[in-house]
Amino acid sequence: MTYFVSANHSVRYHGGRSWPPVILSAALRAVRLHSDFNFILCGDRSVIDPELAKLSDADRSRVTVRHCEDVIAMTDSPSQALRHKKDSSMRRAIEAVQTKQADACVSAGNTGALMCLAYYLIKTLQGIDRPALVSFMPTAGHHRVLLLDLGANVNCTSEALFQYAVMGSVLAEQMLGKQRPRVALLNVGEEDIKGNTLVKMADEHLKQVPALNYIGYVEGDDIFTDYADVVVTDGFTGNVALKSSEGLAKLVVNEVKKQSSSNLWSRLMARIALPLLKSIYNRVNPDQYNGASLIGLRGIVVKSHGNASADAFYYAILQAMQEARLRVPEQIKSKIETVLLEQL
Amino acid sequence: MTYFVSANHSVRYHGGRSWPPVILSAALRAVRLHSDFNFILCGDRSVIDPELAKLSDADRSRVTVRHCEDVIAMTDSPSQALRHKKDSSMRRAIEAVQTKQADACVSAGNTGALMCLAYYLIKTLQGIDRPALVSFMPTAGHHRVLLLDLGANVNCTSEALFQYAVMGSVLAEQMLGKQRPRVALLNVGEEDIKGNTLVKMADEHLKQVPALNYIGYVEGDDIFTDYADVVVTDGFTGNVALKSSEGLAKLVVNEVKKQSSSNLWSRLMARIALPLLKSIYNRVNPDQYNGASLIGLRGIVVKSHGNASADAFYYAILQAMQEARLRVPEQIKSKIETVLLEQL
Numbered sequence: 001m002t003y004f005v006s007a008n009h010s011v012r013y014h015g016g017r018s019w020p021p022v023i024l025s026a027a028l029r030a031v032r033l034h035s036d037f038n039f040i041l042c043g044d045r046s047v048i049d050p051e052l053a054k055l056s057d058a059d060r061s062r063v064t065v066r067h068c069e070d071v072i073a074m075t076d077s078p079s080q081a082l083r084h085k086k087d088s089s090m091r092r093a094i095e096a097v098q099t100k101q102a103d104a105c106v107s108a109g110n111t112g113a114l115m116c117l118a119y120y121l122i123k124t125l126q127g128i129d130r131p132a133l134v135s136f137m138p139t140a141g142h143h144r145v146l147l148l149d150l151g152a153n154v155n156c157t158s159e160a161l162f163q164y165a166v167m168g169s170v171l172a173e174q175m176l177g178k179q180r181p182r183v184a185l186l187n188v189g190e191e192d193i194k195g196n197t198l199v200k201m202a203d204e205h206l207k208q209v210p211a212l213n214y215i216g217y218v219e220g221d222d223i224f225t226d227y228a229d230v231v232v233t234d235g236f237t238g239n240v241a242l243k244s245s246e247g248l249a250k251l252v253v254n255e256v257k258k259q260s261s262s263n264l265w266s267r268l269m270a271r272i273a274l275p276l277l278k279s280i281y282n283r284v285n286p287d288q289y290n291g292a293s294l295i296g297l298r299g300i301v302v303k304s305h306g307n308a309s310a311d312a313f314y315y316a317i318l319q320a321m322q323e324a325r326l327r328v329p330e331q332i333k334s335k336i337e338t339v340l341l342e343q344l
Numbered sequence: 345m346t347y348f349v350s351a352n353h354s355v356r357y358h359g360g361r362s363w364p365p366v367i368l369s370a371a372l373r374a375v376r377l378h379s380d381f382n383f384i385l386c387g388d389r390s391v392i393d394p395e396l397a398k399l400s401d402a403d404r405s406r407v408t409v410r411h412c413e414d415v416i417a418m419t420d421s422p423s424q425a426l427r428h429k430k431d432s433s434m435r436r437a438i439e440a441v442q443t444k445q446a447d448a449c450v451s452a453g454n455t456g457a458l459m460c461l462a463y464y465l466i467k468t469l470q471g472i473d474r475p476a477l478v479s480f481m482p483t484a485g486h487h488r489v490l491l492l493d494l495g496a497n498v499n500c501t502s503e504a505l506f507q508y509a510v511m512g513s514v515l516a517e518q519m520l521g522k523q524r525p526r527v528a529l530l531n532v533g534e535e536d537i538k539g540n541t542l543v544k545m546a547d548e549h550l551k552q553v554p555a556l557n558y559i560g561y562v563e564g565d566d567i568f569t570d571y572a573d574v575v576v577t578d579g580f581t582g583n584v585a586l587k588s589s590e591g592l593a594k595l596v597v598n599e600v601k602k603q604s605s606s607n608l609w610s611r612l613m614a615r616i617a618l619p620l621l622k623s624i625y626n627r628v629n630p631d632q633y634n635g636a637s638l639i640g641l642r643g644i645v646v647k648s649h650g651n652a653s654a655d656a657f658y659y660a661i662l663q664a665m666q667e668a669r670l671r672v673p674e675q676i677k678s679k680i681e682t683v684l685l686e687q688l
Contacts, residue, residue, distance in 0.1 A: 220589075251484060
């Protein structure tokens with residue numbers, strides 16, 4: 001099984017974390033721990049080679065380095081990336097998936113460029129208009145919920161919402177091991193009278209599909225209550241829901257840290273509580289849920305946070321591996337066919 | 345100065361909190377503490393009168409009870425509420441604002457019905473197409489940020505976003521005491537290339553208005569970082585941002601509570617940390633930010649959470665009082681005129 005890591009240069013320009021140690025160390029960890037995978041690392045050979053020397057001979061034999069001259073910067077527009085950066089590490093990684101040399105690609109680079117390159121080179125599955133960005137979120141009771149789309153499409157149609165529901169259902173079935181995963185539409189109220197036109201149309205459509213376990217509307221706070229396994233929304237709303245909940249989690253944790261420098265009693269409480277708070281934060285922190293999959297393509301593409309830690313980037317690699325093992329694109333293809341046949 | 349509390353029956357049917365004690369006790373607390381206000385309570389006289397007996401004669405002299413036969417249920421559609429419930433407590437409360445008998449109305453009833461009644465009876469200010477629902481959110485550094493729209497309009501135009509920006513700016517100036525409050529548009533990325541059509545058009549428009557201190561795009565997590573004083577978005581996205589961040593805050597707090605019943609060490613840590621965590625939760629908890637104002641109308645309407653506690657409902661009353669003192673609708677009217685003149 002061939003596995004593909006895009007050690008994307010452009011990460012250097014984003015978030016202040018030092019590239020390449022973060023991405024490379026995560027990749028080398030994956031090489032060491034998963035001997036059933038081969039790896040192709042794309043990037044500057046002069047940076048990658050010295051790190052590879054740290055691997056055992058057996059491990060190194062499963063790694064191919066593909067030297068790339070170009071770098072897609074965080075400020076490059078998707079069209080610039082597509083037209084002018086033919087030898088970028090990101091493009092080479094995606095091309096490897098396109099040509100079936102690799103099963104999956106992981107990148108922490110420019111999201112817009114990644115989505116654009118993946119869409120044009122790998123193409124979407126039949127029946128899917130646009131890929132969606134999907135990630136796991138924490139819920140009560142240590143379950144996980146899939147939220148999509150997280151920003152692949154900011155101008156969305158009700159048909160796209162319907163396709164997200166199908167894809168999310170497959171992913172929850174495969175990755176969470178759920179039988180007939182509960183699929184919900186994100187809305188501003190649970191009553192039928194509420195919601196915008198887009199959501200109402202998708203709701204009507206989803207009600208008519210026996211192949212999906214569609215449970216109706218949920219509100220923003222229900223994302224975290226284990227009410228649904230899959231929460232479907234447009235890319236604009238999904239991105240805002242993801243980031244605003246991350247923002248609040250950070251606010252809570254920062255507040256605790258600040259208390260440590262307040263009066264003695266608060267300081268003591270905070271000091272004692274810190275391990276507990278950290279364990280809670282670790283459950284809700286974005287790192288652990290790093291690795292947003294771009295699904296609906298004829299191949300696997302996982303997007304890591306641009307400023308991910310080595311641990312977080314490793315989670316993204318794990319996610320890509322799991323999708324490759326479970327053959328997620330094939331599963332989605334088959335489900336879409338079932339659903340489309342049902343509607344004939 | 346006349347102040348108007350709608351002791352709305354329908355709350356009884358929602359959220360499981362016992363009406364009327366919650367709303368009535370909040371109202372009576374407001375009566376006792378704010379002798380510069382008069383109050384009109386709408387609802388079932390047989391329920392309200394016994395409670396009023398607890399007030400001193402002087403306080404009671406500032407309260408009028410308006411008996412209403414009808415109740416708008418949480419399941420009533422806005423049009424049902426408008427057409428068929430002519431003697432509902434909510435309608436009577438809004439009519440009092442419409443006829444200038446009252447400066448403000450507070451209700452914890454059916455949001456859709458409240459917005460619909462307020463829109464049709466009180467009407468919007470000239471230059472405002474639709475009212476917006478706005479609330480304060482916590483940010484780092486104990487500041488507050490205004491987020492709007494929270495769901496008054498789920499099908500939104502770029503012109504509406506522009507009007508929200510103007511209204512939000514006035515509210516931040518008046519209620520937060522900010523000079524030239526920083527107004528931002530909620531988007532999925534800070535780069536100009538990102539965003540949906542709606543947001544891009546509003547961005548273009550806002551850049552051309554010197555009367556506003558427009559600072560560009562923010563992402564979901566920036567709501568809580570004190571980067572802006574006003575964050576503008578459509579009602580669908582705003583509602584999801586509000587509720588998903590509330591949902592995550594609840595998840596964190598519930599997680600701590602659960603730890604209390606885990607092993608001894610965790611239990612001890614959680615027990616010690618609980619006061620600290622509660623103080624943090626109190627800062628982010630929705631109760632404290634209860635009281636979403638419906639702005640853009642020719643009068644003041646404040647919406648309380650349907651399952652608000654007495655404290656939370658009291659906050660909503662306080663907010664309505666402050667808006668009445670500051671004459672917020674007049675301030676918005678004047679700002680809108682300035683902005684429209686600038687654009688001639």
